Amino acid sequence: MQAAAAAVHRPHLLGACPGAGGAGRARRPSSTVRMALREDGPSVAIVGATGAVGQEFLRVISSRGFPYRSLRLLASERSAGKRLPFEGQEYTVQDLAAPGAFDGVDIALFSAGGGVSRAHAPAAVASGAVVVDNSSAFRMDPEVPLVIPEVNPEAMAHVRLGKGAIVANPNCSTIICLMAATPLHRHAKVVRMVVSTYQAASGAGAAAMEELKLQTQEVLAGKAPTCNIFSQQYAFNIFSHNAPIVENGYNEEEMKMVKETRKIWNDKDVKVTATCIRVPVMRAHAESVNLQFEKPLDEDTAREILRAAEGVTIIDDRASNRFPTPLEVSDKDDVAVGRIRQDLSQDDNKGLDIFVCGDQIRKGAALNAVQIAEMLLK
């Protein structure tokens, strides 16, 4: 998995396009990376350390100077024994199912799928760790806070280091949408939201990113595309998100947006519909979001609100037709918002259309989880 993730890190597959201005906060350049191994930091475990998000956990910890007294890299038995370098040290990946795997761990960052979280998070909690879980396993558990630090930090006010607990990281599409929608919601109250997504390969893991690249090469060479991760051609194509469809006809990805928004906003009445689509992009999602407000909100005020919002960058240059793109936000912390305009189909300034892009692996997963962990240190 690690090799696969590294292989797709070609500059133009993931980086900003030539001539584009810098948007969002870039990862700090390596010259300013602070060594974060220090005695007063917590003991940290990373579960799923060899996956795309696990690897990004390490990059984010390093770039933000997240302090740690010790670091334990955990993965399935299959990856145990693998050696990974990090900040000048070499770590041996350990089997997360081994007895005592979580002994002495203060914070455990999980990103190894819902099954692994369900099986092993309870053991981590029992040994006193705070689990920050990137899977969907506990998100809708009423006892588990579901947190975007810029949006609802109050939901985890009762969670303390040293007392076992789980904090859930929301779904990537929800995080990216709500980073932009929440500041507007606070001002004018969103009553209904219609979302259509443009989702990257990374949401299905490093192997999916590699499959998109391989398929594209095959198709350009006139060959049939290899379909292992997805059931259909992804290169030069888009398709309905591969999550299973539930009884009401929505897929699980869409229902996450519906349900998680209600929980994060603590608003059972907010109406959300979503259509989730995969597009052949590597690691950043885009979302077209139509908002319906209780109170009037004009687009200039909306722009001011978003300009002041933490973790949000505005890219909205109508004259030069420059707006957020997945490539431009790749490897960036901030969610980018543009195409901010009064919705013609709603009266009295009670509607807005916006277009949002965010790095799926970073703010959509690893960064948000590390930010949750940072709140535990305050």
Added chain:
Amino acid sequence: MQAAAAAVHRPHLLGACPGAGGAGRARRPSSTVRMALREDGPSVAIVGATGAVGQEFLRVISSRGFPYRSLRLLASERSAGKRLPFEGQEYTVQDLAAPGAFDGVDIALFSAGGGVSRAHAPAAVASGAVVVDNSSAFRMDPEVPLVIPEVNPEAMAHVRLGKGAIVANPNCSTIICLMAATPLHRHAKVVRMVVSTYQAASGAGAAAMEELKLQTQEVLAGKAPTCNIFSQQYAFNIFSHNAPIVENGYNEEEMKMVKETRKIWNDKDVKVTATCIRVPVMRAHAESVNLQFEKPLDEDTAREILRAAEGVTIIDDRASNRFPTPLEVSDKDDVAVGRIRQDLSQDDNKGLDIFVCGDQIRKGAALNAVQIAEMLLK
């Protein structure tokens, strides 16, 4: 342009994915192509014969056995003199600005941009031709019918062969959307529609398709992408549609959907908002459409209505997660509809979400224009 269009006709760039069932009506296999050159047919001119849509006009005329007494291929002075084979004959492209270019022409199919239509359609009309214009030049002219034959054939009831007139072909995104929305609108009256598009390269012409292919090759080789047609990287990226932004913050592509829907449905009150996005796909558009109805419409009834709709194919297999994709509808006549579901965010069964795909060059342009021409022969 012709060479460029031909170069991207690799099977997996444009064709259906392996194992996918046949959806929609495919182009008739070549064994059943009827020679359409016959004495009782009209005299036909094709303006922009060397472009992507112009070439598709020829393919559609051939596959549908559209009758013609004579065929004149017209293009700019730059392409004049070029020789193009068609149905066993060779035609010399003629300069559309030459005196008498439209003499004796009964039907002129225009697809060479708004400027060419504005400059030369009046001459064609003056010489007695019915112009079917694929550009946006005359679409909002109150004297010019804007027609999707399955949707509003009545709008051109007064147009007769032998009497000069213009009939406008709607914008591709509008055609594809309304092919699916109109049958539902007839049943329950659409009061508001929120559309997000996933638009292919072909809408910007054959050179744009070629640029997407070239950029993809470059990016896979670690090179900087060539940006001639678009101002930014298209390979492994998506971006807001390149049409100019108008004063209200919408781009012209989006405003076409807003205004053309009102004209085609002859309903000044229907509320439409759209966000138009380009995705790295060759020749078919997709659209996520949220519908709000005046009267209740449950999803089973909607499915029945769409099943009976002319020019519409349903692909909506929830169990196997199989829904319309741009690849699957490429080179097909029908628009495909799926993800048909009751919108959770609207009460009383007054909302539906659907996902629509259609071939941009075919039903979005050439096929619709030839269907309009066919109506003149009835």
